[in-house]
Amino acid sequence: MAGIYIHIPFCKKACHYCNFHFSTTRHNAGEMVNCLLAEMTIQQTYLAGQSIETIYFGGGTPSILPAVDIQRLLTEARRLFNVIPVPEITLEANPDDLTMEKLAEFSAAGINRLSIGVQSFSEEDLRWMNRAHNADQAVACIMNAQQSGIRNISIDLIYGGPTLTDEAWKENVERAIALGIPHLSCYALTVEPGTALDHFIEKKKIPPIDADKAARHFAILMDMVQAAGYEHYEISNFALPGYHSRHNSSYWKGTPYLGLGPSAHSFNGKSRQWNVANNALYMQSIRQAQVPFEVELLTPEMMLNELIMISLRTAAGCDLRVVNERFGEEKSRQLLAAGEQYVQQGWMIHEGSHLKLTREGKFFADGIAADLFV
Known part of the structure; x- marks a missing residue:
């Protein structure tokens, strides 16, 4: 989808x-x-x-x-x-x-x-x-x-x-x-x-x-x-x-999407691109049958960090099985080890294969995620 x-x-x-x-x-x-x-x-x-x-x-x-x-x-x-x-x-x-x-x-x-x-x-x-x-x-x-x-x-x-x-x-x-x-x-x-x-x-x-x-x-x-x-x-x-x-x-969940219009972002699973944030330039390019965008190829590290950032904001949390399947068992072990300090602090829980923020941890979601980046 x-x-x-x-x-x-x-x-x-x-x-x-x-x-x-x-x-x-x-x-x-x-x-x-x-x-x-x-x-x-x-x-x-x-x-x-x-x-x-x-x-x-x-x-x-x-x-x-x-x-x-x-x-x-x-x-x-x-x-x-x-x-x-x-x-x-x-x-x-x-x-x-x-x-x-x-x-x-x-x-x-x-x-x-x-x-x-x-x-x-x-x-x-x-x-x-x-x-x-x-x-x-x-x-x-x-x-x-x-x-x-x-x-x-x-x-x-x-x-x-x-x-x-x-x-x-x-x-x-x-x-x-x-x-x-x-x-x-x-x-x-x-x-x-x-x-x-x-x-x-x-x-x-x-x-x-x-x-x-x-x-x-x-x-x-x-x-x-x-x-x-x-x-x-x-x-x-x-x-x-x-x-x-x-x-x-x-x-x-990292599902692909197409963004249309000035400043809109798109993601196809491998790269991210964004249209120019200028109405006049956008329309001028489209009239010439060209989409005025910049593109960024995503490295495995970038994709893993994005997964950590986005998934920790959700109730489901970060699924270590997904990390293992997409980025390797070593990355999964590193993430679990890095999260242990927050588990001990009461800001995260390790439930099954998921790392989730607790109520207290939600106040610091962005900071915790950034600290877990590879």
């Missing part, structure tokens, strides 16, 4: 924390869609005929596009690729785009899963983030989506921000649970270079991110969603049974 990711590089506003590739200029959105269709044709052999189980529209803000453009892209994907009869098709969306009319159009186009960028149910948070929607729209869009018949819904929430108190964070999580949202993606506010947030901190307009607050919010989150029956299946992702993201789970 494989997946397709389609990057829609347009947003209404620039959120203060965001470093994804996008443009607030949308006059050429129609031409961009045509270029995405053309790139599909150029790249139709990249996945070597593998079955396509998931299609994911990310961005940017894909819900900005008219549903007819989403339908055109899906129709072409089905024509050129071996898409299974019932794939998971996810659309990232902003609350202010999700009217009942547009939801019906997206559903008719083939969208069967929504990933909604709520970020917070607090008006103060949303203003500070420079989001395009308000708190009322954050709630209304979820209820609209549920009424439209799209039940497979995920929302994004951000914690650790300067305007978010512990009590307000609890209220955000409580609201999400009460609304019956089956999937939550929750992220600590992170300062990315070159963002408005980075500039504000550098100019001392706001204080640096409070790591202790973020840790408290993560602990609150884990307790609340566990009590509500959610499965903590990846560090930042929580789902009711049966609602794990098939697309993202494929990433974490």
Whole structure:
């Protein structure tokens, strides 16, 4: 199985924390869609005929596009690729785009899963983030989506921000649970270079991110969603049974995928490539029937380190049998030996053939994984 990711590089506003590739200029959105269709044709052999189980529209803000453009892209994907009869098709969306009319159009186009960028149910948070929607729209869009018949819904929430108190964070999580949202993606506010947030901190307009607050919010989150029956299946992702993201789970399992659009990444099992993060240059190249990308051949060490990093973030953990099969018994023994200090510390457990992070270890996931790199 494989997946397709389609990057829609347009947003209404620039959120203060965001470093994804996008443009607030949308006059050429129609031409961009045509270029995405053309790139599909150029790249139709990249996945070597593998079955396509998931299609994911990310961005940017894909819900900005008219549903007819989403339908055109899906129709072409089905024509050129071996898409299974019932794939998971996810659309990232902003609350202010999700009217009942547009939801019906997206559903008719083939969208069967929504990933909604709520970020917070607090008006103060949303203003500070420079989001395009308000708190009322954050709630209304979820209820609209549920009424439209799209039940497979995920929302994004951000914690650790300067305007978010512990009590307000609890209220955000409580609201999400009460609304019956089956999937939550929750992220600590992170300062990315070159963002408005980075500039504000550098100019001392706001204080640096409070790591202790973020840790408290993560602990609150884990307790609340566990009590509500959610499965903590990846560090930042929580789902009711049966609602794990098939697309993202494929990433974490190392499944090949094709990325289309400016800044999109692709992976075929042996190499990784990424398109230029510039709308004008991307479209100029596609018009000449060339995909403007850089490619990196992955060494065995790079692939093993990526396996360690990704798998330790999941509930399943790192399977030493997979390490043994793909990289040799010696690497498996080295990894187990390196992880022993964290087992003794109570941050990892060795369960069967798997190394897994404990609740305490999840607070230090990236650091532990980096320490285990070969």
